[in-house]
Amino acid sequence: MITGIRGMNDILPPDIPQWRFVEETARRIFGLYGYSELRSPVLEKTELFLRGMGEDTDVVEKQMYTFADKSGDSVSLRPEATASVLRAVIEHGLLGQEPIQKLFSIGPMFRYERPQKGRYRQFHQINCERLGESGPLIDAETLCLAYDIAGALGLSGIELEVNSLGCPVCRPAYQQALRAFMLSRRADLCDNCRRRMETNPLRVLDCKAESCKVAVIDAPAIEDYLCPDCRSHYQAVLTALASLEVPFTKNTRLVRGLDYYTRTTFEISAAGLGSQNAIAGGGRYDGLIADLGGPAAPGIGFAFGLERLIMLLEPIPTQTQGCFVVALGEDAKEQALCLLTALRRAGIRSEAALDKSFKVQMRHAGKSGYPLCAILGGDEIASRTVTLKDLGSGEQSSVARDVFVNAVKQALDL
Numbered sequence: 001m002i003t004g005i006r007g008m009n010d011i012l013p014p015d016i017p018q019w020r021f022v023e024e025t026a027r028r029i030f031g032l033y034g035y036s037e038l039r040s041p042v043l044e045k046t047e048l049f050l051r052g053m054g055e056d057t058d059v060v061e062k063q064m065y066t067f068a069d070k071s072g073d074s075v076s077l078r079p080e081a082t083a084s085v086l087r088a089v090i091e092h093g094l095l096g097q098e099p100i101q102k103l104f105s106i107g108p109m110f111r112y113e114r115p116q117k118g119r120y121r122q123f124h125q126i127n128c129e130r131l132g133e134s135g136p137l138i139d140a141e142t143l144c145l146a147y148d149i150a151g152a153l154g155l156s157g158i159e160l161e162v163n164s165l166g167c168p169v170c171r172p173a174y175q176q177a178l179r180a181f182m183l184s185r186r187a188d189l190c191d192n193c194r195r196r197m198e199t200n201p202l203r204v205l206d207c208k209a210e211s212c213k214v215a216v217i218d219a220p221a222i223e224d225y226l227c228p229d230c231r232s233h234y235q236a237v238l239t240a241l242a243s244l245e246v247p248f249t250k251n252t253r254l255v256r257g258l259d260y261y262t263r264t265t266f267e268i269s270a271a272g273l274g275s276q277n278a279i280a281g282g283g284r285y286d287g288l289i290a291d292l293g294g295p296a297a298p299g300i301g302f303a304f305g306l307e308r309l310i311m312l313l314e315p316i317p318t319q320t321q322g323c324f325v326v327a328l329g330e331d332a333k334e335q336a337l338c339l340l341t342a343l344r345r346a347g348i349r350s351e352a353a354l355d356k357s358f359k360v361q362m363r364h365a366g367k368s369g370y371p372l373c374a375i376l377g378g379d380e381i382a383s384r385t386v387t388l389k390d391l392g393s394g395e396q397s398s399v400a401r402d403v404f405v406n407a408v409k410q411a412l413d414l
């Protein structure tokens, strides 16, 4: 037996209603906020992610599916959507056509991580990018959008954590203070963090190793190092969130895994998921579009992890409103196929098992979950009628073939 690849899941039919519910809900809420959908390829030039995400990030360093294609070019499966979406925006000059872009995308991402509950090698994200606006109200509105998606999915017990990562003006002083602090705790840091404290000290605050978590408890907080502009921006975001009745907590340790974030960053987590409890994360990235060769336009975005959202939902039963058609005899079977087609063309879900004996067909009808069964036998053919059977009560009635579709519609309350 050839099995699937570890960490890459099949999504089987019973789970599909939940996937559709999440995707359709997200699409509806994005629609309310005036967003358009953009679909980019899953494969990009590797250099896009090196430039977009920063070479010293875990994702780029350890988790990318990178390989040479047949012409020897290095390509990578996208580990996140932002770099791809921005590449598409820049390549097609979308910001030149309309300086404000509000885009969402939904699709698979790939990271070579250690698979566990809630963490996979192929997973799906619902992604949002809002480009061309830099004010704090934009941040608040974007966080509110993420919060509204979670709300529309009916999630409870969710927590929004917010932080500001400052900007190129104030972050260097903070990084300096952080480096000095970490030097004093060097012995307690893991090997990776001893290296990272030089190259990227913020990343140490994000380390999952217990010893590192303890070592940075008293680390300086970025809030104390924000420049006046970043401070007032941050304050205005928090004030607006309060007015929008979006509950949040501040978390000065929230640095996120990617290099490109500036100012507002945030994460949404949900109770009931175990250790992988982050359902969404994002933030502002004012330098990224220019870094990728585009115009000097600001941006902010976020991504929800679809698998984790689905883990939080109750199962959704598959749709069972419809009519099962049963036929006795070869002539009746052929005519039953005509009835099925007429029902479907009228928008009524219908099924049959015409290859089987009458008894087995009736058994299928009973198991179908449909409330109604249409029976066609010799008598019905002779009198140009169809027998309708209510599969709940067992009650039967005879309807003329000419009004069959309408009778089914009526019986199903459609």
Ligand code: AMP
Pocket (backbone or CB within 6 Å): 080, 111, 113, 118, 119, 120, 121, 122, 123, 124, 125, 257, 278, 279, 280, 281, 282, 303, 304, 305, 306, 307, 308
């Ligand atoms: P990130 O792109 O790392 O900020 O992740 C955004 C969201 O995607 C997270 O909050 C998770 O819900 C989800 N996510 C990230 N990595 C994985 C993964 N390997 N498996 C499943 N979901 C993931």
